[in-house]
Amino acid sequence: MIPQTLGALAGFLALVAPGIVFELRRERRRGRHQETAFREASRVALGSLVFTLVSVLLMTAVQAAGARLFVSPVGWLTRGEAYAREHLTLIVVSVAVELAVACALATGFEAFLARRRGEAATVQQRSAWAQALRTDRPIGSRAWAHAQLENGTSFYGYVRSYTPSGPLADRELVLEGAALTCENDAGTKVIGEDWRRVVIPGSKIAYLRVTYLDAVTGEPLTPPPG
Template sequence: MIPESLATFYALLALVAPGLMFQVVSERSRPSSEQSAFREVSVVATSSLIFTTTSVLILGAFSRIRPSWFVDLPKWVSDGSVYASNNLWLVAKSVGLEVGIAVGLAALAAWILGKRSTASKAPIAKTSVWYQALKADKPEDKASWVLAELLDGTRVWGYVHYFTIEDCGNDRDISFKGPGLTVQRGGKKSRPVREDYYKYFVVSAGQVRFLKVAHEKKKS
């Protein structure tokens, strides 16, 4: 039998590490949608299984070229603790390489998927509409310029400073900044005023009638 502690440690790494890495890197490029605990565990386990299997196949191919560099899996299974004790460094190196390759593949896959635009592939997605319009669909060399009209008729023009990612209904905010931060109070008949003193203008989502978004060249 394979030593229980080593087998448990390896199983834990192989089942958790690649899937967790895939989720962490994915969530950096876009916010995650709300999921049940069972679904999150299933996603982690399934993605880990895919990347672990791929990693084992890669190492299997290399072991045919350099068999002395890797464990002899059939011998390890048949001899168990005797083989592991006699080849401890080889076992540790092989396990480390397998997990490392699996984690690397998971990070690479998540990064590649995050770079793909969702606008043409998935126009309807379970994500924040604000995030999609203000961030996800914005080219990297552009900035989001927004016109926000509030319920009382006030209009605000400015670049997006920050906004609440979570879709919490009206319990979220968006802040605007310059250059060019402009506020028009009292409806369309009043004169727009350029804000030269105040740096940011923060608005609650509950006060927003609509947003108009353009992607302009970044300005300092």
């Protein structure tokens, strides 16, 4: 079912937000697993429902203690739109507080589970390509790569662009530069003066070596530790 109004869309997002928060934090520690969209959506929906219900119960307990800080569910159900029009600001505040409490519960529960399982480390959701070509690249440098293809041909050049993630068969690497070089059984030849760039399918690369050169002088640089 697709929400038809802005209010319905906001309500839907508020309902599923706690489950999404829980899943995103869990994936940071355990990594993403391949599963069906139905199973993932069901887990998000169930988590959101649990955290939302607990949040509503806590707010109801506050109301029962005598603090009239939030909307009255009974009044809203009995009077309907008339109550909503009269207490619009209170409804907005109540929904915002409920969402904040539910997301806080999701964050706290995920941290509790991670502590019990010893999952203190954060799993980086990035490929080795992104790590080597972007994250580890020193400031003020360019990545110089050697792409060894499966047929024995090698290309050397500055990294122009690349596909950072996804199946290797769908990735591409683009090398460029005046010193762009091709090496094969016929010998080694600088092709940068005749060809601006070379596009290499990721599925054809046997291995990829990377170093970092100063963007101005072309001198090798040392990547930062860690």
